[in-house]
Amino acid sequence: MxxxxxxxxxxxxxxxxxxxxxxxxxxxxxxxxYTSIAGISGVGHSGAHNGPHLFNDHxxxxxxxxxxxxxxxxxxxxxxxxxxxxxSGVMFITDxxxxxxxxxx
Amino acid sequence: xxxxxAPEIRAHVARAARTVSPTWPLTSFIAVNPLAGHxxxxxxxxxxxxxxxxxxxxxxxxxxxxxxxxPDAAVREALHDVLPEVAAIDALAAAGRTAxxxxxxxxxxxxxPSGSDNETAADDLGADVDQYLSALLGRLYADPVWAPPASGxxxxxxxxxxRHDHSLxxxxxxxxxxxxxxxxxxxxxxLRSTHPTAEGIETVVTAQLRALPGWVSHLAWRASRTGxxxxxxxxxxxxxxxxxxxxxxxxxxxxxxPPLGVDxxxxxxxSELCFGGPEGRAHVLHVLAFLDAPTRRMVWQTATECAYRAxxxxxxxxxxxxxxxxxxxxxxxxxxxxxxxxxxxxxxxxGIRTLGFAGFFGIPLQHTPLxxxxxxxxxxxxxxxxxxxxxxxxxxSALDAAWRRAAADGAADRARKRVAGTPVSAFxxxxxxxxxxLLSGMVRPLTRRFRHRTxxxxxxxxxxxxxxxxxxxxxxxxxxxxxLTEFAPLVVLAGHASSTVNNLYRAALDCGACxxxxxxxxxxxAAAIFNDPEVRQRLGERGLxxxxxxxFVAAEHDTTTDALRLLDxxxxxxxxxxxxxxxxxxxxxxxxRLTRERATVLPGAVARTxxxxxxxxxxxxxxxxxxxxxxxNAALIIAPRAITRGADLERRVFLHDYxxxxxxxxxxxxxxxxxxxxxxQWINAQYYFSTIQPQRYGxxxxxxxxxxxxxxxxxxxxxxxxxxxPWQSVAAGTELLHTPLRLSVLIQAPLDRIGRIVSATDALRxxxxxxxxxxxxxxxxxxxxxxxxxxxxxPARPTDARLTRxxxxxx
Numbered sequence: 001m002x003x004x005x006x007x008x009x010x011x012x013x014x015x016x017x018x019x020x021x022x023x024x025x026x027x028x029x030x031x032x033x034y035t036s037i038a039g040i041s042g043v044g045h046s047g048a049h050n051g052p053h054l055f056n057d058h059x060x061x062x063x064x065x066x067x068x069x070x071x072x073x074x075x076x077x078x079x080x081x082x083x084x085x086x087x088s089g090v091m092f093i094t095d096x097x098x099x100x101x102x103x104x105x
Numbered sequence: 106x107x108x109x110x111a112p113e114i115r116a117h118v119a120r121a122a123r124t125v126s127p128t129w130p131l132t133s134f135i136a137v138n139p140l141a142g143h144x145x146x147x148x149x150x151x152x153x154x155x156x157x158x159x160x161x162x163x164x165x166x167x168x169x170x171x172x173x174x175x176p177d178a179a180v181r182e183a184l185h186d187v188l189p190e191v192a193a194i195d196a197l198a199a200a201g202r203t204a205x206x207x208x209x210x211x212x213x214x215x216x217x218p219s220g221s222d223n224e225t226a227a228d229d230l231g232a233d234v235d236q237y238l239s240a241l242l243g244r245l246y247a248d249p250v251w252a253p254p255a256s257g258x259x260x261x262x263x264x265x266x267x268r269h270d271h272s273l274x275x276x277x278x279x280x281x282x283x284x285x286x287x288x289x290x291x292x293x294x295x296l297r298s299t300h301p302t303a304e305g306i307e308t309v310v311t312a313q314l315r316a317l318p319g320w321v322s323h324l325a326w327r328a329s330r331t332g333x334x335x336x337x338x339x340x341x342x343x344x345x346x347x348x349x350x351x352x353x354x355x356x357x358x359x360x361x362x363p364p365l366g367v368d369x370x371x372x373x374x375x376s377e378l379c380f381g382g383p384e385g386r387a388h389v390l391h392v393l394a395f396l397d398a399p400t401r402r403m404v405w406q407t408a409t410e411c412a413y414r415a416x417x418x419x420x421x422x423x424x425x426x427x428x429x430x431x432x433x434x435x436x437x438x439x440x441x442x443x444x445x446x447x448x449x450x451x452x453x454x455x456g457i458r459t460l461g462f463a464g465f466f467g468i469p470l471q472h473t474p475l476x477x478x479x480x481x482x483x484x485x486x487x488x489x490x491x492x493x494x495x496x497x498x499x500x501x502s503a504l505d506a507a508w509r510r511a512a513a514d515g516a517a518d519r520a521r522k523r524v525a526g527t528p529v530s531a532f533x534x535x536x537x538x539x540x541x542x543l544l545s546g547m548v549r550p551l552t553r554r555f556r557h558r559t560x561x562x563x564x565x566x567x568x569x570x571x572x573x574x575x576x577x578x579x580x581x582x583x584x585x586x587x588x589l590t591e592f593a594p595l596v597v598l599a600g601h602a603s604s605t606v607n608n609l610y611r612a613a614l615d616c617g618a619c620x621x622x623x624x625x626x627x628x629x630x631a632a633a634i635f636n637d638p639e640v641r642q643r644l645g646e647r648g649l650x651x652x653x654x655x656x657f658v659a660a661e662h663d664t665t666t667d668a669l670r671l672l673d674x675x676x677x678x679x680x681x682x683x684x685x686x687x688x689x690x691x692x693x694x695x696x697x698r699l700t701r702e703r704a705t706v707l708p709g710a711v712a713r714t715x716x717x718x719x720x721x722x723x724x725x726x727x728x729x730x731x732x733x734x735x736x737x738n739a740a741l742i743i744a745p746r747a748i749t750r751g752a753d754l755e756r757r758v759f760l761h762d763y764x765x766x767x768x769x770x771x772x773x774x775x776x777x778x779x780x781x782x783x784x785x786q787w788i789n790a791q792y793y794f795s796t797i798q799p800q801r802y803g804x805x806x807x808x809x810x811x812x813x814x815x816x817x818x819x820x821x822x823x824x825x826x827x828x829x830x831p832w833q834s835v836a837a838g839t840e841l842l843h844t845p846l847r848l849s850v851l852i853q854a855p856l857d858r859i860g861r862i863v864s865a866t867d868a869l870r871x872x873x874x875x876x877x878x879x880x881x882x883x884x885x886x887x888x889x890x891x892x893x894x895x896x897x898x899x900p901a902r903p904t905d906a907r908l909t910r911x912x913x914x915x916x
Contacts, residue, residue, distance in 0.1 A: 015867075020329045021119030024337070028289060029112040048865045054582060054772075055463070055780035057489040059868040079112030082303070083120055087145075088867070 005101035008073035012080055013040055013063045014089035021083060026066050029076035032104055034066040046088060067096060067104050109296060109306070111289035117303075118292075118337045121310040125336070127326035128319070128828045132815045133621040134612035135486040136735075138790030138877075139322075139802045139829060144868075147875040148847075149187070152399040159406075161797050161845065163217055163398070166405035170215070175408050177211065179415065183407035184210050191395050199385035209392040212378050214401055218371035234346050235316050236823055237273075241266065242320050243826075247814030253333065259324075260288040260338035263345075273349070280349040288341030295344045313340045318801070319826030323816055367393045410846050410879070413739055417754070417849065418890065425751030430455035432593035434688050436660075439464025439601050439616055439624060440781055442738045443664045446702060446756040450695035457691060460587050460746060461760035463781045464600050464618040466631035467583045468567065470494045474626070475504075475563050476511040482620040483627055486787075487780055492571060494630060496563035499675060507561045562675045567630045568637050576634045577643035583631070584649050586773040588745060588764025592655040595684045598631050599669065600624020601662040604723035605731040609812055610804070610831055614664065614734050617788060618781075628659035629672055636676075656681045665723040665732045667696035667703070703756075707733065708837035729807055729833045736835060736843040738792060741785045743777055744853035748886055759785045763854060771858045778862050778869060782850060786878055789848040795830040796845040803829040848878040855884050856891065856898050863893070 012022050019036070026034050039052030040061040049061055068076065073093070080091050098104060124142030129135040138144070140159075143151060151159045169175045184207050185192040194206025204212075244251045245262060253262035267273060268282040285291050296306060314321050314336065327334040346352075367390060376382065376389045396404075433456035438444035440461045448459040469484030471491035475498060484491040498504050568576060584590060602623030603614035612621035619627050634640055635657040644651060658681075659672040669692035671677075677685055697716055704710040704719050708730045722731045741759040742749060749760060761781050768774055794802040804810070804827040805820035812818055817826040835843040852859055859882050863869045872878045873893060880893035881901060891898040 017329075018119070018123070020332075021115070021122070024328075024335055025112045025115045025119065028115050029110075047870075049867060051865065053779040054776045055467075055469075055485065056487040056783060058487045059779065059783065059866070075110040075112045079110065079116035082113060082116040085120075087123070 002099055004097035004099055006070060007067045007096050007098050007101070007104055008070045009065065009067045009094045009096040010073065010076060010080070011063060011065045011092040011094075012084075012089065013042075013061055013091075014084065015087075016058055016060055016062050018083070018087075018089060019062045019064065022064050022080065025079045025083065026064065026076065029068065029079065030072050031066045031068040031076065034064050037063045037065075044088070044090070049088065067098060069101075069104060070095075109293050111287065111293075114289040114292050114296075115335075115337050117306045118310050118335075118340050121307050121314055122321075122325060122336045125314060125318075125321055125325045127329055128322035128817065128826075129326055129486065129621065130323075130815050131609050131812070131817060132612055133482060134610060135621055136613070136617055136784075136788040136791040137486070138787050139794050140790070141787070144871045144875060144877060148877050149399070149403050157798065157801065158399055158402060159794075159797070160399075160402035161406070163402055163405065166402070166409065167215075167217070169409065170405075175405070175412050179408040179412035180211055180214060180404070181207050182411040183404045186407050186411075187400065187404045188395050191392055194392065197385070197388040199380045199388055200382055202380045202385070204379045204385070204388070206392050209375065209379050209389055210396060210404075213371070213375045213389075213393055213396055214404060216371075216374055216378065217401060218368040232316070232352075234343065234350060234352055235825070238343055238346060239317055239320060239819075239825055240823065242324075243813045243819070246323075246816055247812075255333075258288070258338055259334040260291070260341050261286075263338070263342045267346075267349075277349040277351075281345065284345055288335075288337050291341040291345050292337070295348055309344075310340055313343045316343060317825045319817065319828050322828050323826055406845075406847075409844070410739075410849065413844075413846055414849050414879075414881075417740055417758070417851075420752045420754060421748060423752040424747070424749055426747045427458065427750060428455040432456060432458045432591075433684060434458070434595040434597060435460065435589070435593045436597040436599055437462050437466070437587070437589070438599045438662065439618060440741070440759040440761045440785065441601060441616065441664075442735050442756050442759055443601065443732075444599075444662065445754050445758055445760055446699045447662055447667065447669075447695060448760070449753065450698045450702075451691060452750055453695070453698075454691050457688075458593065458746070459750075460589060460762040462583060462587050462762065463784070464616040464624045465627040466598055466600070467579050467586075468492065468627055468630050468634065470567075470627055470630060472626045472630075475561060476507060481622050481626075483622050483624075484620055485618050485780065485784055486620065487783060492567070492575075494565060494567050494570060494626070497566050499562040499564065503561045562673075564673070564676065565626065565630045565633050568633050568640075571634075573639050573643060576637060576640050577647075579631075580634050580640050580644055581647060581649060582773070582776065584644070585768050586776055587762040588767040589762070590649060590764075590767055592651055594654055594656070595681055595688060596635070596655060596657045597660050597671070597688070598628040598635075598657060599660040599662045600626075600628035601664050603732060603734075604663050604665040605728075606724055607726040608731060609810055609818055610807075610834065613830060613834065614732060617784060623661065625659065625661045625672055628661065632657040632659040632673065654680075658685065663723075664734075666720040667699045668693075669696065703733070706842070708842070730837070733842055734834055735788055735792060738785075738789055738848075739844070739846040740849040740851065741782060742851045743774075743782070744851065748853060763852070765854050765858070771862065774852075774854055774858055775862045775866075778852075778859075779866055783868060783872075785850075786848050786872060789846075790877070791829060792835060792843050793845040793847065796835040796841060796843050799829075799832055799835070803827070803835070804831045807831045807833045847876075850878055850880045851890070852880065852882045853884075853886065854882065856882055859893075860897070 014022060023034065040063050041051035042049055052060060077093060084091065126137050126139050126141045143154065146154060148159050151157060166175065191206040191210050196203040196205055245253060253259055264284050268278055285294065301309060321336065321339065324334050324336055324339050328336060372386055372389050372393055373383060375393065376385045379385055379389060435458045436451065437460045438448055440463055444461065451457045452459060465484055469488050469491040471480045472483045472494045473480040475496040482491055601616050603611065605611050605614060615621055616624040641651045656678055658677060661670045661672060663670065671685060700716050700719050704714045705712045710719055722728045737757040739757045743761045743763045745764050746762055761777055763774060763777060804818055809820045810818040811822055813826060820827055835841065863873060873880055874895045881890045882893060882898065883890045890901050892901040
């Protein structure tokens, strides 16, 4: 079986105006990259949240996914929690495995 | 770093910065609500949250009330809106007299307690640290020699510069030389010494952001758009300077307004007026307890808006509907309020139809002009990217000569801009250039005319670059959003631009939907798409048939001279040239009438001022008021033109066409409500706050402006970067040119569609539920207007607004 390495995967869904800050925080936590998906929509505890709009990227949600070694994850998780407290936005954390860990160190 | 991690520091900064609205550079000046970061809370709570009143002084409203501009009916309606608790109080009796809650409140508003406008804003711009930091940021971003390297950060450049800056004391330089390499470390070093809590950290960070709000807004723009600076850099810089210079950061001012008891003299006075003596004091006290100073101002502000809306609804009675005569030409203008005047005058000819749509005509461009070196972002600030576009010369052999002319013109322009764009060198430049500068300034308008004459004929290359599906999609969305399904032989897509010279805020007068640029490129691109046979065939398959005899022409409406310039004339087929010539005659006459109309309100002009004199403002280097821009904007109407045609809306209303019949799935309405409506609110809020708080949210007096590159201006040669609009955009001396009113939105469309779109859109819910805007709607032209509330649509309360025309007539 292929050798796999444990990592932590963090997904953040937040209003677009918060995304530059999320990216900045991810960088400062030592993550080597992220994946960004624009035009997220859904329903949360405060109701429906946007959808992709033809002429408005500003008032929509985006999702950012990053993967980093578990020993660096706690600082990032705490920081994102601080950022989102009291505002809309969610964070999901899962254990994951990668085949090329050097990409994430 | 032991206690606070780097990501945590950045999170605290980002959290505190959520209330910061980015400010665009002057060259692409975009109207934004400076308080957009607070839109999650009702506007009425701003006073408590910020210590800043979102309204004018009470005395200003009282003056308007006393001269009749705010009628009693409007104040009563406002009391129902703002204080439903008071409106619910029925007749109260004392000493043989009765008065309702609204009666007592109205009397109290007319006779406020003394000292109600005693409110002073804190001004920390005099702090030497902030003066130093503002000057340093100006040097770093306005002068390429000092700019941070492309691969570096703002904080890193700051470290390099300040350790060698001999204007700082030697001891401070020593401290600054030992700054940590990472900005988070620098912040943590300060925070560690005070062992703050999470709330304490945020308080400290917020104080830094409020110290230089102009620069902070600009850096917020850089963080989101260019990525070469972060607010963490800025916070680290300011805290490090404070520490190095041994400045104790003063505790942030308590922004909460202390609750005040009701002034007993006021109670006695109102009781005397309402009940003839002290017997009614208990009743009066009960009502006046709701009427603290911020609430009274909000009632007055709401009353001015109710008064305006009543007039607006009355104006709609003057609408004549579309004429029976066949349409010779249809002209689609930007929704900009300045279009309303031009459209109204054009429509005096029964063969003319006009429509309103956002001035980028649904095609966001990253456009590089033929001789341009860098692409321009010709799209609304709501979008994050545009479609790459360029221009191709019709005659390639003309290109070389054009390049040579452009190179010569460009070198001189760049040298002048470079020198004049740095605050210090600008003064040296003025001294050194002397008469030469004056002469070149006088000659430049002439050379600009010459340049127009030597323009190379081109075509916009969007049809080559964009796939057919995308082109057809753009065209279909424009048609469905406006209800344009029947076509005249000539359809004109008219973008707009302002002719103005020596005006740092030129972009504020150009088209906001085109990123603060002139709208010609977008109009030309859209016309090219609509004239594309493949697009027409695809549209025909979707039930939108554009006859072969219809030609789309691009045009540009000059909002300073009221001229309509047709573009790409070389592309106009012979068969349409007579129609074009006739349209140009009609447009010239309409432009003359509009200029005469505008002259009545332009500072320094009167009704009898000649057209030529008014239009010379476009070339006058000393002119403070080339035009009035969007001053006066107050409402947005989303409806067929038929309900407004013939009504004089005084160039105060954004007009977007919409016909539900062309938009079966509501997608078009959703696009309008999530984009043009939002942009109209941004513009409205910028004018609003630049007027009511010019010191904080305005750019100050134009005559004192000193550019910092193309980033912004200083008022004088020091201080913070100014944000918002110059005072001359909203006032002439002490006379307001812009009456600050929150945007009134009127939509004619099925109410269930509107309700669904609002429910699904966070931004709209915030604006409506927080009273940042109002919304009235009706399903069709024969229905009464209903007011949107958080509980649904309800009959618009008093007087005329809620009634149909027939009901008003019979009443």
